Amino acid sequence: MSLSALDEGLAIPEAPAEHGTLETALRASRDAGRKLLVPYVTGGLGDDWADIVRAVADAGADAIEIGVPFSDPVMDGPVIQEASELALRSGATPVTIFDELRTIDAGVPIAVMTYYNLAFHMGHERFAQSLAAAGVSAAILPDLPLEEVGPWATAADAAGVETVLLAAPTAPDERLPRVVARSRGFVYAVGLLGVTGERDALASSSLVIAKRLKAITDKPVLVGVGISNAKQAVEICAEADGVVIGSALMRRVLEGVGASGAGAFIAEIRAALDAG
Amino acid sequence: MALAAPTSSGRFGEFGGRYVPETLVPACQELEEAFREAWADPLFRAELDGLLADYAGRPSPLTECHRLSAELGVRVLLKREDLNHTGSHKINNVLGQGLLARRMGKKRLVAETGAGQHGVASATVAALLGMECMVYMGEVDIERQALNVFRMRLLGAEVVPAMSGSRTLKDAVNEAMRDWVATVETTHYCLGSVMGPHPYPWMVREFHTVIGLEAREQCEALLDGGIPDVVTACVGGGSNAIGIFSGFADTDAELVGVEPAGGAAVGRGVPGVVHGMKSYLMQDEFGQVQEAHSISAGLDYPGVGPEHSHLASIGRATYEQVTDAEVIEAFQLLSRTEGIIPALEPAHALAWISRDRAKLAGKTVLLNMSGRGDKDVGQMMEILG
Ligand SMILES: Cc1ncc(COP(=O)(O)O)c(C=O)c1O
Numbered sequence: 001m002s003l004s005a006l007d008e009g010l011a012i013p014e015a016p017a018e019h020g021t022l023e024t025a026l027r028a029s030r031d032a033g034r035k036l037l038v039p040y041v042t043g044g045l046g047d048d049w050a051d052i053v054r055a056v057a058d059a060g061a062d063a064i065e066i067g068v069p070f071s072d073p074v075m076d077g078p079v080i081q082e083a084s085e086l087a088l089r090s091g092a093t094p095v096t097i098f099d100e101l102r103t104i105d106a107g108v109p110i111a112v113m114t115y116y117n118l119a120f121h122m123g124h125e126r127f128a129q130s131l132a133a134a135g136v137s138a139a140i141l142p143d144l145p146l147e148e149v150g151p152w153a154t155a156a157d158a159a160g161v162e163t164v165l166l167a168a169p170t171a172p173d174e175r176l177p178r179v180v181a182r183s184r185g186f187v188y189a190v191g192l193l194g195v196t197g198e199r200d201a202l203a204s205s206s207l208v209i210a211k212r213l214k215a216i217t218d219k220p221v222l223v224g225v226g227i228s229n230a231k232q233a234v235e236i237c238a239e240a241d242g243v244v245i246g247s248a249l250m251r252r253v254l255e256g257v258g259a260s261g262a263g264a265f266i267a268e269i270r271a272a273l274d275a276g
Numbered sequence: 277m278a279l280a281a282p283t284s285s286g287r288f289g290e291f292g293g294r295y296v297p298e299t300l301v302p303a304c305q306e307l308e309e310a311f312r313e314a315w316a317d318p319l320f321r322a323e324l325d326g327l328l329a330d331y332a333g334r335p336s337p338l339t340e341c342h343r344l345s346a347e348l349g350v351r352v353l354l355k356r357e358d359l360n361h362t363g364s365h366k367i368n369n370v371l372g373q374g375l376l377a378r379r380m381g382k383k384r385l386v387a388e389t390g391a392g393q394h395g396v397a398s399a400t401v402a403a404l405l406g407m408e409c410m411v412y413m414g415e416v417d418i419e420r421q422a423l424n425v426f427r428m429r430l431l432g433a434e435v436v437p438a439m440s441g442s443r444t445l446k447d448a449v450n451e452a453m454r455d456w457v458a459t460v461e462t463t464h465y466c467l468g469s470v471m472g473p474h475p476y477p478w479m480v481r482e483f484h485t486v487i488g489l490e491a492r493e494q495c496e497a498l499l500d501g502g503i504p505d506v507v508t509a510c511v512g513g514g515s516n517a518i519g520i521f522s523g524f525a526d527t528d529a530e531l532v533g534v535e536p537a538g539g540a541a542v543g544r545g546v547p548g549v550v551h552g553m554k555s556y557l558m559q560d561e562f563g564q565v566q567e568a569h570s571i572s573a574g575l576d577y578p579g580v581g582p583e584h585s586h587l588a589s590i591g592r593a594t595y596e597q598v599t600d601a602e603v604i605e606a607f608q609l610l611s612r613t614e615g616i617i618p619a620l621e622p623a624h625a626l627a628w629i630s631r632d633r634a635k636l637a638g639k640t641v642l643l644n645m646s647g648r649g650d651k652d653v654g655q656m657m658e659i660l661g
Pocket of ligand 1: 364469470514517622
């Protein structure tokens, strides 16, 4: 039986040299001596998710990740799973979320975090153009590793959408530079072996991966997965340029703290980072 | 070899690939490397063949069904994977992966299971090789396959309920992958079908080609011309089907996979990406994966292995659908006519033969009897009263 050599996943286009909106903004803040803070908010969760986005922006976020919920979030722990399930059950779709994003004037760049099938299903070009039309700067697709990113990245690059790649503690030294070279916006350092969720203490692997990445790139290096509070954020920022805060924020949102509570939590982290 | 190896990126035609979190990419690469080496190593093959013979009881017989054939007007041959140790074909794959995991220095297996047959096989091999074993199983399946849950625990495995989504096989796969993301340094993910990221669909197929190789030889001894007209098997992820298809892909035999109507990835799905692979997938208009609904926990899955998507798209195999009611009929039919109580999964393939018997009249059909029905009698007692 013959096999067609449709090895689409192998052709990885080189990342465009010019920085997009997200990377430009993050570099500017970082180069001004500021530690970067990127909260994650599940899109379509509750009536007030847009207010939460604005509140965390006002509280000092440098950019915001909007989760577009997927039925099978394999990189996510219980908190983001629950947030995703609730949002889906209340009727959230990529289209409703993009529509609402278009009207949110957060004043900072927006990155969408979702799983690849939503982009694949809509079609790479259409999905990338929908993001751009909604004012989204970047996309994070945690189940689309370097080897498979080609077809999506081609469409995203053309639409001016930056594709942020994840760099994991398990990557051997020869792999990290290739991941870094293709990552746009920032490099998302996975802080630990595991899925998203709060941890009691900062994993030592976060410091190690941040250090390894900082040694090979001047792109902003942000650590996510497991960063749970202001203290841990400050600790990791000894090595990293910044942090992504997901489950710690969404747990509070699920507990009902609302936009003001979400803003207060992010403000607390902002203050700690600014104080160093 | 009848079925080709995938491309270097793990593709069968346009399907397959390796869509996993970055954390798992090195582990998949390492597994691919280890499998290539082991599969080419005569010592590994000899150890596996020894276990398949002396532990699992291979070769499994080929049984001609005289009374069933008379009743249907179709000559039916059964490849008796139900007679393997642990009661299904799943042991072929797990013995292979268990030996491979040990060779890679892994001390712990995680597995997902639907009907519990793969979980039981994993727990069994973990006991045999002295490894730790954790099995994720949907809460719904834990209820309907209680006997297998008890067996796994008796064998020393820990069974963890998957509580999210439909609380069936799809969610058990999610939980197993989440476990693996956290434990990849010490743990081997013992995936139970020809699905998931490269190299699993290929590797699991290779461990099941023994079904097809044996069946081909057995058919050659039994049949004029040596080749059945039709080779059929049920398809959940598709491992037992690809195993028997592999023996006949280079012949004129028609290859027919049978899916449950409520979990028909090939029949009702469109291409999508989940659980590490691109394949046909039941999903909504936005690409959210739909929940499957089937009487059979082993087939209650909205996706399918990528090689089946490929075989369907090039027309080498066709995929039929049967309803739960037709399966319940077939379950009783085989019990009554042949004294063989089938698992609900292979009863799907028989249900198709029975329904389409006019079309199949006079033909010889080889059916992969992938498992025995002991695990299902409790559920059937309730249904049949
Ligand atoms: C007896 C039996 N047959 C078939 C299957 C389905 O798996 P596959 O399609 O991979 O053969 C199962 C799964 O639990 C099973 O127990």
